[in-house]
Amino acid sequence: MPTIARFYGIIIRMYFLPREHNPPHIHVIYGEETFSISLIDMEIIDGELNPTSRVLSMVKEWISLHKQELLNMWNTQDIAEIEPLR
Numbered sequence: 001m002p003t004i005a006r007f008y009g010i011i012i013r014m015y016f017l018p019r020e021h022n023p024p025h026i027h028v029i030y031g032e033e034t035f036s037i038s039l040i041d042m043e044i045i046d047g048e049l050n051p052t053s054r055v056l057s058m059v060k061e062w063i064s065l066h067k068q069e070l071l072n073m074w075n076t077q078d079i080a081e082i083e084p085l086r
Contacts, residue, residue, distance in 0.1 A: 001013045002014060005082045009031065010029070010030050011029040012059070014027065023039070024075075026063070028055070028059055033048065033050065035047030035048060037063070039067060042063055061085060065085070069082055070082070
């Protein structure tokens with residue numbers, strides 16, 4: 001699974017078809033926590049995250065900044081690194 005961004009200890013990855021399924025989403029790894037988050041509504045669709053963690057808000061901010069790039073990557077399956085959150 002290609003890594004498309006890393007920031008603040010957060011790793012963002014995206015699988016590609018035929019292995020993946022809709023809705024378009026990314027996989028997030030932070031230490032022992034892993035979850036998948038929809039690119040459409042930014043809801044967690046799989047996994048768990050400590051509710052007090054700031055990771056989810058940082059990931060949502062990053063998605064907001066790069067949503068079109070991420071959806072394009074999902075649709076074309078052309079992998080590219082994306083600017084990390086700063």
